[in-house]
Structures are given as C-alpha cells and as structure tokens.
Amino acid sequence: MATVKSTWATSPIVANGILSAPEWAAAGVMPIPAGFMMVKNDNTFLYVALDMVGDSGADPGVGDYFWFSIDCNGNGAITPGVDVNYSIYPMLPVRIGRQYYLGPGRWTGLQNTPSPAIATNGFGPSPRSRTSHRIWELRIPLSEIGITDLGSHPDPAVHFGLRVASRNPVFTFDFPAGFYSNFSNLHAILLAKTPTFAPGVAGPVIGSVGLIPATSPQINGGYATTAPSYYLHVDEAAFGGTLTIIGNRTTMQSLWAAGARKYRILHRAGSSGAFTPLLQSWNNYRWNGATSTLESIAWDSLQMYPLPDPTKDYSIDDLLIQWNTIGSTGIHELKAEFFRDDPARTPVASAPQTLQLMIDNNIPYTDIINVLHDGAPVAACAMETMTSATDGVQITITVTDLEAHLKDFTLKAHWGNGESTTVYSDNYPAHRNPLHQWSGVTSLVVPPAEWVPPRTCAYQFRLSATARVTNGYTYIGYVEDAYHVTLIKPGSPAPRAIKLTESILPFGQLSGEAAPEIGIEPKKLGIETFPVR
Template identity: 45%
Template sequence: MAKIRSLSITTPLLFAAPFKSEWAQTPIDINTPLSAGGWEDAGSLKFSRGFVLAKNDAKFLYLALDVVDDLGNDTGTNDYFWLSFDKNRDRAITANQDVNYGLYPGQPNKLGRQYYLGPGTWTALLPDPSLSEVRQEFGSSENSSASHRIWKFKIDLQEINVALSWPLSTPFTYFGFRVRSSNPAFTTDFPGDFYKDFTKLRQLVFSRKPVISPSLLGPLIGSVGLIPTTKIDTTGRATTDPGYFIAVQNAAFGGTLNLIGNRMKTQQLWNDGIKKYKVEITPPGGSAQKLISNWSNYRWTGSTYALESFAASSLGFYELANPSIDYSIDDLLIQFPTSALLPGLYQIKVIFYKRVGPLDVAVDNQTIGLFIDNHVPAVNIDSIKHGANEVSACAIETIGAAPDGLKFKITANDPEGNLLAANFYATYGAGLAVGIYSENYTPALGHWMGFSGKTIPASGNWRPPQSCAYSFIIVASARTTNGYGYIGQNSTHRNLTLLLS
C-alpha cells in the first residue's frame, strides 16, 4: 500500500495562529437572531471592534461579525462590510479568482460577489446566482448586552474553493474583512490593508468532525469519513438518510479513506489499557493481508494545529490515539489510499489486542465491506451528424431552416455500475451555455452503468440558438465517495462553428 505524504497547513513563524471553525450540527438559520441559538460553541476570534464567530457543515461556512462597537442603528447601506477569501490559498491576490463579498447598494440583506483584479481593485458585482447569503441584525449578543450591529453570513464552500474531502490536510482558507460604521464613525480592516496584501490574511481552519448520532455508528469502526458504517450495505455501497449532511445514494468508495472509530468504544478500550490494533484488507477472491499505511493528523494545542505522524510497527500494530485529545480528525483509526486497488468488494477488518503475559490476544474486532472503484466513467461524443453526413471537429457547418439541425450519439458508461450523472451541453459566445441532454441517478436504476451510443435528441434535430463557434461537452460524474462527498468525473469536448442560414 502506498504511503501518504502529509502537507503542513501553517508556516508558524510568519503568520498568526489559525482561527478555528466548529461543526454546525444543524444548518444555522441566519434569519433568526444571533442570540436565538445555533451559534453556541462557535469558534470565536476577537478583533478591535468586536468578535468573529465561525461554524461550518459540509456545505456552508456560517460566519458572524459581531460588531459590538457599532451602536448606531443606521438604515440602508451606510454601514457596510467587505469579506474577502483567498480561493487558491497562495497568500497572493490572483486576478479573476479571489473573491470579495459586499452589499448591493441600498440593499443591506442582499449579498454581492466580485473577483479581485489586483490590490484594492475588483470586477463589478457578478450576475451569476449564488447560494451564499447575508443578513444584518441590530441587537444584543453573548459578547454585549447593548444593541449593536451584527452581520451574519452563509457562505457556499464551493464558492471559496473549500471541500471537507481534502485527504492530506485539514481544510482551510485565508480571509479578511472590513466593517464600516457611520454612527459612531469608524472603518476597521482586519487585518489592516488586507485587500491590498493577502500575506496579512488570517487562516480559518474548518471542522470536519461532526458528532454523528451514536445510534448510527458501527460498533467499532464508527464511520468511513462522515458516512456511518451502518449505512453501508452488503454490496459495500453507502446510502445515507435524506437530510443527512453527506448525501449519497448507493455510492461506492474511492480516493483516500478515513476509518473513524466509535468514540464511546475507543474511549472504553483506552480506559481499559487496550491501545494496540491491526488492520487487515481482503481483496475480492483473495486472502487477508496487513493493511499498512502512514498518515498524519493535526492535534489542536489551544492556539494552532501541530502535525503528528502515525504508522504501523514492524509487527503491523498501530497505537490508538488518546480519544480525549482534540485532533483535526477525531478517533482516526487509519487513513489509506485506494487509488492502486482494482475495482471490487474489499473486506476491511480492525482488530484490537490486549497484552496477556508474553502474548498479544485479540479482544475485539469489526469487519466492513467496501466496494472500491477509482475508475472514472468513460465518455465520448461518438458522432455528430448533419443529415446523413458526419460533421468533423473544427468544421464550419451551415444549418438551414427548421427542422434542419444536428443529431448526436454520446456515451457515458461506467462498467462497475457507479455512474452518478451525465450532462451534455454546448458553450458559445461570451460565457453562454445551452443544455442539450442530462440524466441523473435514481435508486430505481440500481447499479447504473449509463449508456453507450445514445441518440440525442431521440426525435427531430438539435438547433443552435445563434450563429457562433460551439464547444460540445459531455461530463460524467462517478457515484463514488471518499466519505465526505462524491469524487471523480470525466469529460471530453468537440468544437464546431455553426451558421444559421
């Protein structure tokens, strides 16, 4: 089994200690007052005019700017904020990528989004839709009983390029903000001049360790990532309940996997002095063998995350980490890559041992089956025809009056039956796109392999919306998870110029 190299997420001598977000057990409704509940135990960071609060789940960052010094209940957008994120986390301003959030003029509860062009310069507000939201509030909070300005945010993690599925480090971003008050009058940047120099941004570390209901956890191996082992069926695929924070349907496993212990059980083992365990893997049709892997986990020291390395002994034993210590991934039994494994159903067994005299005696174990599949679906645009004639790539084709148009044959196929979705569309002009065909997985499809040589449209022809150069693109996504979300997709495209006569 390949070894995992871990990457540090901090450069301690250069930057301030990271700000730590805490897990939101239920999505926070930012329409309700800050004091109404939901923000308890949030990560808290003091700045000169108040406090920043942070929670997250698998989809959103919930951030509150609790501006305790802003005691004037000004209307409109005379009081405002900027909120910036370094999307590629390189501590430098990257044009048309790093994002700044602000208010639409005169609309204090409408969140605008723009890209940086350089230090202190931005694009106009972006017109494309966003799942992110803002709500302003004037009221009390845990930090001050006097009524004051509060900004509450719900930021789509995809918009700031954060995913809880990162296998080699704790998910994080860099951020900075401005708050402006007209009464009393102040404008405060945190950190100072952050919008001109991203080396000053503060690191925000995301939580990916929710407290999964004990009723869902397996008896020893509680979960794979955030997916309880009780939600994995006999085929080695997982389906979670509607509303669960990681939504998967009949999903295979792939990528780098984290096997998480049942906290109650691991704490009991630790208290009983049972701290040694082995991990075995049995491939399809094969025999059990030791699963040997090296990994790192980040231990919270109270001000930062310190890197700790874990590995098996020469005899294949791992040492159980103290369950009472706060790690980036709590109760992590093993982290191992699956990219080198062939597709199929593997049995993973964790066995705990107790020293009895000169012998190590097995005292507890659990085996789970995981269908491993790291193959991405095959995709192809098999043919594009105009009438009876095949249209070659880069051709310039004239389309006559309706019903004249194009006919396509496309393929999106996954032999292992782990296809999630197929989407066939065309891009053209200045950022324009038009959908042509899409199909998504439903449980009724079972182990869905997709299709080969499918005729699109089934009847009639497809007509372009205007004369232009077109790129026809097919994208297929795998119904494969690493325990934190779906992973893996494949795409291909073909370019044509179409002229409407």
C-alpha cells in the same frame, strides 16, 4: 496570527441576520474588531457570523460593509486569479459579491457569475449584547475557496483577512492590518471534518467512512446509501480515492479507559482469505485551544499505530487511518484490533466488526462523437445554417463506466452570456438493479427529436458524467467532454463577439490603480474595542 476552530453544522444555517441559539450553539468564536466572529461548517459551506456588538448605529442602506479575503491555495502569498475577496454590492438590495485578487491591494470587479454564496445583515440583540447592533451572516461555498473535497484536503484551515466598517459609529477596521496587501500573517479558521453521530448510528468500532456511518443500512454489501436529507446523499455508491476511516467515539473512549494505546487496521482483498496489516501514513491537526499542531502518524516496527487520546481535540477526532485506495478495485474488507502498550502488547477486546467496501478508482469515459444536422456530421468549429425556425441538430454521445458504477450524465448546450439548457440526461435510478450496475450508453443519438437552437450563436455542447463513487465526503470521478459549433438561424445576422465586463467594486475599493481606503487594526478586540464608559 489567531486561529479559531470551526464546529460541524448539524443542519444548514439559514442566513437571515438573526443569531438564533440553536443554529449557532457551540460555534467556534474569535474576537474581532468591534465584535465577535462565529464559525461553523459542513461539507459544502463555511458559515460565518459577524456579531458587531460595537456597531450600535442603525445605518440605512449599504453604508456598513465587510471584506472577507481568503488565501485559497494557502501559500501565504497573494495569487492573482486564485485568491478571493467577498464583500457586498454598493447598492441595495444587500447581496454578496466575489472578486479575485490581481495583486496586493488590487482586485477584479465583483463577478457576474452565479454563486450559492449568501450575505445578509440584521440589526438587533444577540447573546453577547442586549443592545441592538449590526449583525452579518455569511454562507461561503467551500468549492469557491479552494476546497472541492473536504475529506482529502491536505490543510483544513481557511486563511483569511477581515475588514469591518461602519458609518455610525465611524470606523474601518482591518484584521490583521494591511491583510489585502500581504497574506503572510492571515488568521485561520480550522475546519471541522466530521459530525457527531447520534448513539447507535455509527459502526461499533469503525464508526464511519468520512461522513458515512460504517453500519447497515448506510453501508451494505460494500455500497453506501444515505438519506436525501443527510449531509452527504449517496445512492448505492462504491468507495474510492483516499478514505478517512474514523473510530466510534464511545468505543474509542472505552478502549482508552481499558488501557488500549496501540492498534492495527487489518485488510484483505475480497471476502475470504487472510487479513494482513494495512500500512499507511497520514497527518492530523491537534488543537490545544489556541493553535493547531500538525501531527504525522505512521506504523511502528510491530505494524501498529498509536491510538489517539480521545480527550484531545483533533481536526478529525478518532481518526484510525487514511487509506489511499488508488490502484484497488472490487470488494475489500477492514477490521481493527487494539493492544496495550506493554512488552507483551496485550490485546484489548472490542466488538467484532468487519467493514466491507466496494472499491472503484476508475472514472467514466465521455465522448461527443459528432453533432448531426439532417443526419450529416457537422465539423467542430464549423458554422452551420439551419433551414427553418424549427430546424435543429442531434448529438451522438458515448458515456461508459468500466466498473458499471455510473451515477449520471448530462449533455448541455451553452451560449451567449452564461445561457445554457439541458439537451439530454440520464441517471442511475432509472436503471437501478440488485447488482448496483449501470455501464452507460454507446453511440447514442440524442435527443430523440432534434434540439432547436434558440438563436444564432456560437454553441458549446458539454457532456459531463459522474461516477457513483464516494470518498465519504463527496462524489468523486467527474469528467466531461465538449464540442463547439456555430449555429445560424435563417435570416439572422452574422454572430459577433460580446465582451463581458465586471466593473462594480465594493465599498472601500477605488477604480483603476488607486490605493484602497485605509483601515486600521484596533488595539483591543471584541467588546473592548468600544468599552462602555
């Protein structure tokens, strides 16, 4: 198994089939059959470039293709309905598709559900070869590959198998061989978890909480606010879940140079009273240039932690503590102190800093109380006939948040083959106030005028809400409720079930139980797969 370390994408990469230097600078690089793979990520997407220097044939159409298979739960085995394969549709225009594994060498068809995944191909030179060749750029949503929350995900690695294929020159290469039948020896992409902050952006000692700089104005009065253009946009958000507390890179280097080898994280609930050591344990991956080693960190007999060597390369560099805040609410404060590893545990001075965080681990409450037709409740699963083409329904809803940290809620209607519309919504900016509080609504009838169904169908009304709470990588605390009724328009025939089919397969896969096209793993990778003679 080979491993490559991804680097943080400071801005979203535009997948256009051109490997521009600014976008892919400092990317992780792995030799693959007939080329090189480059990887970057942010907290939303994995970006992959396949620089196929060995494929110098400008094949028209979609004859060149790839498979990019991912072990989404990281268990080293093919899990039907969970693990996925990305490839392109076998017809123009070039577009990416996602399919689920059904078993070894067996898949569903390419899914017909919307996805923000992107694949584009290009043909031209790259920094690794001035000869024009095939180039692929992929954008894979982390949420589609089992990583809904980068910050608290226990394994920062994406375990993958890759196929690259070409008509001219003719090759079908698998990396590793037979990966689509056996996930026990997949290669790995070790994801980056934090960006590098510009000087002066991070807090002086505690640099950030996940992606959020630990300084004003990003954290003020315990609440976090970041710009809409930032990696993570939050608006007067409290904190909750497991918080990744990261040290200021420059400060950590200076403390190490001054002899600091131990530290404590001190904590108190509220903004007054004594601080006491915060005792937690966590894991972090250390990268040695070829492989990653999981290190476990815990406190010692003096309630101190070992200071990570800033010259070492970790999955989360300068990680000071991962704080599980579950069960905590209200204002909490943190600060750090550092020591030499000598018998006296001599203190090493650092800049004064007390980080104040508003903690909230409660989730909103959502309830669709009933659906109303002409003011009368319609029972769940009932079939209700509208009296005219403009007749409709209203819905009674409750959305509340105990700590008054509600971010937003949305009531949507879903029907047919993926059709949907928003019936009603509301959000915190419409209720902004100096106390940062919005509790929601109780027994509210929406919309103000009746919502008119577009056609006869079975409808799902789905009420979703999100807490204005972040773990530093994403908003957490999403909940929803649903209510199902069938609404019949006047003069419409009785509704009938529609079966959705997803039967299109990418190149290299055959329908039914037939085995897929066989690929091989070449003995040499990168530019050495097809050496210049």
